[in-house]
Amino acid sequence: MSGIATAAGGPRRPGWKGTGLGLVAWLAGIVFVLPIAWMALTSFHSEADAATNPPSLTASLTFASYREFFGLDGGASPWPALINSTTASVASTVLTLLLALPAAYALSVRPVKKWTDVLFFFLSTKMLPAVAGLLPIYLFAKNAGLLDNIWALVVLYTAMNLPIAVWMMQSFLSEVPVAIIEAAQIDGARLPTVLGRVVAPIALPGIAATALICFIFSWNELLFARVLTGVVAETAPVFLTGFITSQGLFLAKVCAASLVISLPVLAAGFAAQDKLVQGLSLGAVK
CATH class of the missing domain: 1.10.3720.10 (MetI-like)
Structure with missing residues (x-):
């Protein structure tokens, strides 16, 4: 019946190869995006929290780094x-x-x-x-x-x-x-x-x-x-x-x-x- 449904144009479930390739693609995407996400999270930490080893995920967030980058707290304007x-x-x-x-x-x-x-x-x-x-x-x-x-x-x-x-x-x-x-x-x-x-x-x-x-x-x-x-x-x-x-x-x-x-x-x-x-x-x- 499954072969008839497929031949008639019915829904076709992806095989294990397609599922495996999908998982590999998701893992590759996460690997590439993770450093950017980590950089974004670190940018909202204070310098003391950003320098801890290992880094803390629960550290308090602040906009101090962005304020300094844009020259709002002194320094050169970008x-x-x-x-x-x-x-x-x-x-x-x-x-x-x-x-x-x-x-x-x-x-x-x-x-x-x-x-x-x-x-x-x-x-x-x-x-x-x-x-x-x-x-x-x-x-x-x-x-x-x-x-x-x-x-x-x-x-x-x-x-x-x-x-x-x-x-x-x-x-x-x-x-x-x-x-x-x-x-x-x-x-x-x-x-x-x-x-x-x-x-x-x-x-x-x-x-x-x-x-x-x-x-x-x-x-x-x-x-x-x-x-x-x-x-x-x-x-x-x-x-x-x-x-x-x-x-x-x-x-x-x-x-x-x-x-x-x-x-x-x-x-x-x-x-x-x-x-x-x-x-x-x-x-x-x-």
Whole structure:
């Protein structure tokens, strides 16, 4: 009877393999979420309670760390650093997409000769350790008067994210039907119109996934921001390192600052999670 019900389209219970995979997925999710939950809980503890070993789950809660992070109880305000990170991340992401879209179009819809070699050349630029290019970039920024300038980070982040953006968007744009593009060109549409009104709407999930990844990379970047900025162009990750002083590590304050600085990335991920899943799975099944 169960076989007949299944063949007739009746309800089908998951087997032990499906149940096991579900439990593994839940355990993996808990493992990844637990450190974030622990960081959030620690941020509401006092420094004395946060430093206890083992930590106490029943310690009293307080907003003192958040008040100090936002400068309500004295100290530096985080808003200039947050604004700088937002400016650098958003501006570099927009520039990266504007440059990566036509490049990916040339490598997918209208492929140039030896386009695979071009893609591998783009990807090879990411194989150089970031610290290896730190000194030349610092000297260039110093001689050009771009130290402690947020727009220097915008250009740098654009150059850093462009190879991976071209690589990702090439696979996304390769799924765009060529017949639609040819029909638009027959109607007299030029390349900017084709890219903006035909290709971009179809490849929107892939573009959103690329934009989210570029934004995350730019927001989390610390090495170049630490070396190239000072007071004026200080970013949020650089501001976060200021809580590690010669007096020690203030764990509750670091957790509060880390949670607040992570919120824009988490919010962007939740807002674009459907586009991210569609984009990352685009082209996976032929």
